[in-house]
Amino acid sequence: MKRREILKTLTMLPLAGAIGNSGSLVTPAQAAPASKRDLFKEFGIRTFINASGYFTSLSGSLMQPDAADAIRETATSFCRLEEVQDKVGERIASLLHAESAMVTAGAFSALMLGMAGVLSGTDQKKVSQIPRLEGSGMKTEVILQKAHNDGYAHALTNCGVKLITIETVEDLEKAISEKTAMMYFINYQSSLGKIQHKEWLELARKHRIPTMIDMAADLPPKENLWKFHDMGFDLVCVSGGKFMRGPQSTGILSGKKELIAAARMSAPPRGSNIGRGMKVNKEEIFGLYIALEHFINTDQEKEWKMLEDRIAVISKEAASVPGVKAELIPLPLINRIPTLNISWDKSKIKLENLAAVLRNGNPSIEVMGGPGGSINVTSHMLKKDEVKIVASRIREELFKSLI
Numbered sequence: 001m002k003r004r005e006i007l008k009t010l011t012m013l014p015l016a017g018a019i020g021n022s023g024s025l026v027t028p029a030q031a032a033p034a035s036k037r038d039l040f041k042e043f044g045i046r047t048f049i050n051a052s053g054y055f056t057s058l059s060g061s062l063m064q065p066d067a068a069d070a071i072r073e074t075a076t077s078f079c080r081l082e083e084v085q086d087k088v089g090e091r092i093a094s095l096l097h098a099e100s101a102m103v104t105a106g107a108f109s110a111l112m113l114g115m116a117g118v119l120s121g122t123d124q125k126k127v128s129q130i131p132r133l134e135g136s137g138m139k140t141e142v143i144l145q146k147a148h149n150d151g152y153a154h155a156l157t158n159c160g161v162k163l164i165t166i167e168t169v170e171d172l173e174k175a176i177s178e179k180t181a182m183m184y185f186i187n188y189q190s191s192l193g194k195i196q197h198k199e200w201l202e203l204a205r206k207h208r209i210p211t212m213i214d215m216a217a218d219l220p221p222k223e224n225l226w227k228f229h230d231m232g233f234d235l236v237c238v239s240g241g242k243f244m245r246g247p248q249s250t251g252i253l254s255g256k257k258e259l260i261a262a263a264r265m266s267a268p269p270r271g272s273n274i275g276r277g278m279k280v281n282k283e284e285i286f287g288l289y290i291a292l293e294h295f296i297n298t299d300q301e302k303e304w305k306m307l308e309d310r311i312a313v314i315s316k317e318a319a320s321v322p323g324v325k326a327e328l329i330p331l332p333l334i335n336r337i338p339t340l341n342i343s344w345d346k347s348k349i350k351l352e353n354l355a356a357v358l359r360n361g362n363p364s365i366e367v368m369g370g371p372g373g374s375i376n377v378t379s380h381m382l383k384k385d386e387v388k389i390v391a392s393r394i395r396e397e398l399f400k401s402l403i
């Protein structure tokens with residue numbers, strides 16, 4: 001056969017790999033339309049009831065149904081990506097009391113792109129130089145409080161900057177120099193730092209240094225979405241795939257107009273920049289927008305009460321077993337969700353690892369491990385009919401283990 005004929009014959013065959021593997025010409029893709037297939041089952045991937053929370057390793061949160069619809073509906077047309085970012089960004093900004101906003105590939109990406117924007121401004125040459133700051137004329141240092149130096153600050157150092165950690169106002173004044181690019185703040189760690197939001201902003205203003213706050217997981221309350229803009233932070237970073245229940249791979253960078261314009265120069269569709277690998281397409285941008293709208297319009301008092309009621313069901317069931325204690329843990333700033341700790345008297349109940357027992361049970365249930373072999377349970381990722389299942393499975397295992 002001539003080469004052209006061989007190629008023609010090959011393209012007429014179903015996927016070549018499928019023949020070798022199964023000896024059948026029917027590829028799995030031809031067996032049934034995707035919508036009729038249970039892909040988790042097909043791949044042997046465990047699904048579970050999530051009484052743990054929105055963790056990246058547990059595939060985040062489940063999208064708002066409206067957001068998933070928006071993804072499906074916008075997947076079938078073309079448009080210019082820049083126009084989507086412009087127009088959806090403008091709408092998001094107005095909801096957030098910000099001058100401007102962009103959708104990013106998660107809060108980590110918001111931190112990184114925001115940092116890049118602060119460093120480069122709209123200078124294309126500088127954009128292409130990040131993270132090689134030396135000799136570029138860009139500033140090279142970011143100041144933050146020691147207690148705010150969690151692992152996520154890696155997003156900033158990806159841009160080539162050095163982190164300068166300080167504790168007191170005096171330290172801060174000493175650390176500021178012509179190299180200082182930005183002053184960075186993490187909301188959930190604020191109680192551990194000596195300098196609070198307002199003072200941080202006053203000091204930054206005094207020295208004319210841009211500020212950024214990471215509040216990735218600090219919803220609810222929804223007011224946090226605009227609180228930090230109202231306070232005066234120049235850039236605010238939040239996750240779209242946590243309590244907001246947008247696509248797991250989205251986040252929002254919002255703030256000063258010129259900084260968002262600069263950050264976008266390091267993001268797709270543009271290439272030759274540090275953010276090219278953090279693409280968010282139109283579907284995800286629309287999906288996030290719909291989730292944000294939904295989140296803002298939700299009656300949060302009512303939702304909170306629902307979360308507490310669900311926890312009460314689980315709490316009551318667990319505590320009905322002799323020797324079991326079930327109590328709400330104090331609310332932190334991050335992941336501010338009603339969380340139930342369930343512990344038991346080891347002399348009455350012989351149960352080593354309840355979290356593993358629940359994971360390996362049927363249906364599989366994920367809970368968090370708590371102190372001393374106890375478990376922590378949340379209710380915000382549960383579907384309505386799962387609350388009772390979680391409650392009765394926990395009771396069942398504790399009851400069975402009574403000595």
Ligand SMILES: *Cc1c(COP(=O)(O)O)cnc(C)c1O
Nearest residue numbers: 106107108109152216217239251
């Ligand atoms: C989750 C989180 C991030 C990262 O957010 P993604 O949306 O997963 O990229 C950053 N900072 C803090 C404090 C977080 O909790």
